[in-house]
């Protein structure tokens with residue numbers, strides 16, 4: 274709940290501005306008051322009338338509007354809120370924030386405020402991936418600005434990739450977390466993610482195709498509900514999320530040690546694709562071609578981290594969630610895996626090539642609990658993560 278919280282909402286100029294109308298409604302439903310600020314470009318996408326009608330408050334638009342200054346100066350406006358939210362945050366607004374420009378009402382408020390700031394970027398995928406935006410994002414994170422999104426998916430411009438503004442309910446969750454109101458505030462959760470690399474010699478290793486996308490999305494979703502997340506990641510393709518403690522590891526054994534070091538936790542989510550075996554005696558020196566023929570690699574089993582943690586007596590997390598990637602008889606195999614490992618839940622997915630899930634942006638999940646198997650509709654990996662995070666919050670706080 275956000276009862277009596279005051280949000281200053283800056284709506285920038287992007288097609289996602291229409292979602293900010295829904296955001297206003299969702300915030301007010303939860304008891305927050307919303308003071309809206311609409312940029313000139315924002316007015317091209319939503320009207321001041323619809324914004325003020327939904328907010329139930331005057332919409333502020335112009336730095337030099339003397340009536341505004343008489344009612345509430347821009348300094349006071351920027352400081353009277355509990356949180357400043359920028360949604361959508363355009364590439365232009367991010368650039369202005371980094372450069373410290375103050376040439377319109379929105380940028381001046383962002384310069385003048387002493388209140389925490391949360392931004393929900395939205396832009397074309399190329400703009401989001403442009404080196405300038407990447408630099409700006411890094412600088413804003415270093416300046417203490419909190420981010421929610423952007424998400425990956427189809428964009429209004431017809432392209433696909435990261436750049437979609439986070440959905441209104443995700444922004445609400447991020448606002449709650451920023452205000453210390455998230456349902457997972459005070460809970461400590463560890464998440465393992467990504468592949469592991471098992472050395473053969475100093476230059477070669479055995480790996481798998483995990484990108485780390487699903488584990489990263491889960492960690493992000495848990496953090497946005499207010500959890501303190503320890504994110505233990507193998508060498509993944511996708512960068513770790515903001516707002517989590519990142520522990521980087523290479524091998525299964527390093528991951529296992531990092532998990533032990535992270536305990537005690539309220540919940541553990543084991544999304545990593547841990548290599549089952551490693552080379553028994555990895556060579557200290559690079560293996561050379563030799564006349565004696567091909568090298569013979571002997572394997573030995575890696576520690577099963579999920580099983581070990583699930584079967585811990587004292588110190589076992591209250592909730593242990595494993596993942597199972599299967600190619601056939603998904604429910605049957607995943608149910609057996611849950612029993613074998615001793616974990617509370619298994620998030621199972623079908624990774625047979627026909628599904629296009631492995632390496633893709635979508636997932637079709639069956640959640641196996643002691644109550645049975647629950648099939649979730651096919652959805653984006655971010656959406657799977659949010660739903661799972663909500664379920665974890667319900668289990669830990671219910």
Ligand code: CTP
Pocket residue numbers: 465525543544545546547548549575576577578579580594595596597598
């Ligand atoms: N896991 C783990 N440590 C391992 C292997 C797996 O913690 N050494 C965890 C994974 O993070 C995942 C779950 O166990 O949450 C299932 O992983 P999976 O590779 O599907 O299971 P396996 O034990 O390898 O079973 P199988 O080979 O029969 O599919």
